[in-house]
Amino acid sequence: MKKLSTILVALTAIIASTMPLSAAEKLNKIGITYVSSPFNVPSIVMRAKGFLDDEFKALNIKVESPEITSGAKQIQALAAGEIQIASVLGGASAILGSANGVDVKIIAVYSRSPKAFFIMTGKDGSTDIKSLKGKSVAGPKGTTLHQLLASALAKNGMKLSDINHVNMDLPAARAALLAGKVDAATLAGNNALAVEEAGGKILVSGEDYIQPTTVIAVRGDLIKNHPEVVKAYLSAHKKALTFMKEHSDEALKLAADEQKISFADAKRMLEWYDFSIRMNDADVANLEADQDFMLESDMLKKKIDIRAQLIDPSAFTIE
Template sequence: MKLIRTIALAATLIAAPALAADQPSSVRITYVASPFNVPSIVMREKGYLDETFAARGVKVESPEITSGAQQTQAIAAEEIDIASVLGGTSAILAKANGVDLKVIAAYARSPKAYFLMTRGDGPATLADLKGKKIAGPKGTVLNQLLVAALAQQGLTLKDVEYINMDLPTARAALLSGQVDVATLAGANAVAVEKAGGKPLTSGEGLIKPTTVIAARTAFLDAHPDLVKAYFDAHNKALSFMKAHPEEALAIAAKEQKISIEDARAQMPLYDFTPVMSEDDVANLTEDQAFMIEANMLQKASAIDIKADLIAPSAFEAK
């Protein structure tokens, strides 16, 4: 018996370093503040993410990658572990093209927060978009909004000059007269309106955008404890927003460089509930069907949204 106990103890001592070695020294989680990602902004300002992971001996790296396409490329290259705010369309396109990721929660639902913006002297209606220069980030919800708005008028992307730009660059190009229309959201849309611009349309009635939180499948499978740590910090930010709404607005306004009043006007446009529902699955399924119809995705590459894209844990309380 003594020999058996000695062997068992030796096995435990040998195994312990191996387990420690399996835990990464750092995790890479994107930070995306725009268009109005209040939970992420609060989480950074309050240090919740660093605090939660430090307790586990893990350092957090937070690259600022706002483009959905660039985030999914980084996941494919194993350069990031969690994409904290990813457009549903970007997640679908990536998965359909072989990127091994899983949606682990919803981030926000916000059709009223996305706009086609123009200057005061710009196109008067959506019907006037033919032949116009339009700027915005391709492969995103805003890309989808543009396609939907054009389709409503019997037009396609071939009927406009569509230029790929991030949100601040698209806003600047619009205000300087380099383009006729910009696809914008959040503070960028507010800035254009304050400069005399106007919305041609919002996403309401055209799209049902769901931004999501996604993880590398290998990271999710190997480190469920670290995924839980992420949600501990995320939920702490949501709780802070509920308990201290004015302070949360002030934090978001400062980060977005907008007034408290503008931040207060933005907040009702977003539902930040992280637990996914069957309605979210239906919306993402409709998004995929739309992308196929608009030639943004080949029908042969279509995926089963619930089975292929969404982790079962996404439907559970965090």
């Protein structure tokens, strides 16, 4: 976690060397991240149905869609101008970026999904959080799953230093747990389902410990100088949400195929997510709780005004 904070502090130099977008500058291309995991159905539908390309074709702008799953790397790419829109960004990463000088604005909620995050053990593994003391737990650091692990340990009178936290992405953490190389893993989405199907057990889910809010974030100068681009993106996202509502089975089939899971598993996972984009007071409170956690964990050195980073989607006539 400290390493993540250090990386973001270093972005100050990148920001200083990056030319901001101007209102007069015509955009010929735009970088928008594509993040399909753990179960980002709107993004999967948006790509499969061509909604994003259609919106930007009307503006004569080519869409580039790098797959950047790390929140820290998305913030770094935003700061460097390599991307202009982070389509799926952890709220904590957005806060860290802003606190370290990155001009990042939140234009909408992407998802709320406390039920989609788990700490799991193997078939014959630990039976509760306290029994993880002194053992190895795999999972991605600097993420919502990291926060879940720290919160669960804290509520059981332990700290991260009481375990061996091995930094791994989700597929690697799943494989390590199934191979018996670690005692537990922090998992989400289809990786959690795969462990459960192999006989693994859920120790805790995020429902009782965290309220993760994933957001859609953009460079501040994009909002100021090219609001039509932000409007086009939100329009494509809204079309995906509408398609999910009106053609739910087809949307789930697209997501199941992308994630290489059964339709039944996709339907089960969808129940873990709320994809409505309008940010409410509870969402702001969750982001503020994330910030408090990062301050307490020494990830963050200064507090920011969360509401100052928010842009109401209605500013772009997208309800």
